[in-house]
Amino acid sequence: MAQMVRVHNLMVSSDGYAAGEGQSRERPFGHADPARLGAWAFATASWPDRSDPGGSRGLDDYMVRDFHRNIGAEIMGRNKFGPQRGPWADHEWQGWWGQQPPFHTPVFVMTHHERPSFRLSDTTFHFTGGEPAGVLRRALAAAEGKDVRLGGGATTIRQFLDADLVDTLHIAVAPVQLGAGSRLWRSPEELRDRYHHDVVPSPSGVVHHLFWRR
Amino acid sequence: MAQMVRVHNLMVSSDGYAAGEGQSRERPFGHADPARLGAWAFATASWPDRSDPGGSRGLDDYMVRDFHRNIGAEIMGRNKFGPQRGPWADHEWQGWWGQQPPFHTPVFVMTHHERPSFRLSDTTFHFTGGEPAGVLRRALAAAEGKDVRLGGGATTIRQFLDADLVDTLHIAVAPVQLGAGSRLWRSPEELRDRYHHDVVPSPSGVVHHLFWRR
Numbered sequence: 248m249a250q251m252v253r254v255h256n257l258m259v260s261s262d263g264y265a266a267g268e269g270q271s272r273e274r275p276f277g278h279a280d281p282a283r284l285g286a287w288a289f290a291t292a293s294w295p296d297r298s299d300p301g302g303s304r305g306l307d308d309y310m311v312r313d314f315h316r317n318i319g320a321e322i323m324g325r326n327k328f329g330p331q332r333g334p335w336a337d338h339e340w341q342g343w344w345g346q347q348p349p350f351h352t353p354v355f356v357m358t359h360h361e362r363p364s365f366r367l368s369d370t371t372f373h374f375t376g377g378e379p380a381g382v383l384r385r386a387l388a389a390a391e392g393k394d395v396r397l398g399g400g401a402t403t404i405r406q407f408l409d410a411d412l413v414d415t416l417h418i419a420v421a422p423v424q425l426g427a428g429s430r431l432w433r434s435p436e437e438l439r440d441r442y443h444h445d446v447v448p449s450p451s452g453v454v455h456h457l458f459w460r461r
Numbered sequence: 462m463a464q465m466v467r468v469h470n471l472m473v474s475s476d477g478y479a480a481g482e483g484q485s486r487e488r489p490f491g492h493a494d495p496a497r498l499g500a501w502a503f504a505t506a507s508w509p510d511r512s513d514p515g516g517s518r519g520l521d522d523y524m525v526r527d528f529h530r531n532i533g534a535e536i537m538g539r540n541k542f543g544p545q546r547g548p549w550a551d552h553e554w555q556g557w558w559g560q561q562p563p564f565h566t567p568v569f570v571m572t573h574h575e576r577p578s579f580r581l582s583d584t585t586f587h588f589t590g591g592e593p594a595g596v597l598r599r600a601l602a603a604a605e606g607k608d609v610r611l612g613g614g615a616t617t618i619r620q621f622l623d624a625d626l627v628d629t630l631h632i633a634v635a636p637v638q639l640g641a642g643s644r645l646w647r648s649p650e651e652l653r654d655r656y657h658h659d660v661v662p663s664p665s666g667v668v669h670h671l672f673w674r675r
Contacts, residue, residue: 292673303657303673304629304657304671304673305661305671305673306661306669306671309523312530313523316526316530415518443518443519444519445519445663445664446664447519447520447661447663447664449659449661450660455520457518457519457520457523459506459517459518
């Protein structure tokens with residue numbers, strides 16, 4: 248089967264923002280509260296960082312656990328990787344995820360500024376400039392026949408959508424308004440010309456939007 | 462993580478039947494029409510027997526593709542395996558699935574009548590009498606740490622529910638009435654005392670019922 252480019256578990260507000268304004272080391276999502284955007288996911292049995300046992304195994308868990316299925320590489324924007332902008336002042340920052348990042352594959356961080364690759368546990372981070380199509384070629388090769396996850400944020404996903412490089416998307420819309428920040432869309436209707444679209448309200452209050460190519 | 466016992470993609474009518482009456486070689490579901498019970502699944506990209514390319518990748522596909530995730534063995538009732546009753550007249554019958562069964566693990570067929578194990582491609586069928594708990598012990602051992610799928614039919618699932626041996630269930634209720642046959646329930650409410658319950662209507666018209674232990 249052909250390799251696919253997939254978006255999973257991208258959490259956005261009801262007005263379409265995946266992150267707020269004012270990202271910092273202390274606030275990776277800026278003025279947005281990740282606990283409110285992601286409450287549906289954090290309650291599931293499959294959430295990778297859960298510290299308490301148990302967790303739900305209903306619809307939301309299906310969504311969360313599909314994150315790893317047949318994924319061989321991830322592409323992410325620089326702002327998902329960290330709060331720095333411009334040239335790398337130092338190489339101390341290694342992402343938000345500690346010594347055990349939840350990716351377990353090569354990760355390609357899109358940036359105009361060079362930086363050497365490094366490895367943390369079973370995740371290797373590479374830093375790459377260039378257009379989406381070129382970055383995707385590298386990620387597809389690294390994925391060795393498996394699919395590529397497009398990890399976000401919203402700006403990176405928009406770039407890949409504009410280049411028509413995305414096969415499937417799962418966007419989880421939380422009942423929260425943000426008003427400003429990094430925006431994925433004004434309305435999910437924007438994608439309907441190119442994608443089939445399932446709208447699936449969850450008992451948890453989030454609405455899952457699933458898109459696949461027409 | 463502890464091994465789980467999981468039911469996936471069990472298709473039932475709106476009045477709770479997983480198969481009709483009068484099973485035969487020509488009609489594995491008796492008077493029920495599998496095309497109507499399973500239309501939602503057959504339309505998905507992940508349906509194992511699909512002959513045409515394409516297929517949907519929305520909610521129904523999430524359900525279908527979870528069938529294989531971390532499964533190490535299946536348990537099924539004899540009537541899922543074939544239309545014969547009583548002692549095996551011959552060993553020619555090897556299931557409904559041809560030379561490439563979709564299981565890819567050991568399968569334990571519950572029957573009071575002995576029959577030697579046999580292998581088809583990467584699926585091995587074993588035949589076993591005894592109570593659900595004993596059959597489950599064998600399946601858990603064969604699964605080598607992975608989960609066990611409880612494959613149906615309804616009578617077998619009822620036996621395991623009555624023995625409180627089921628951890629999660631996905632039941633897909635199709636908008637079809639059958640009136641008679643092999644019944645899973647009168648109402649999904651029957652399981653609510655022991656299970657959490659997500660009710661998820663799909664755009665395809667089927668309603669997915671997801672249960673996990675309280």
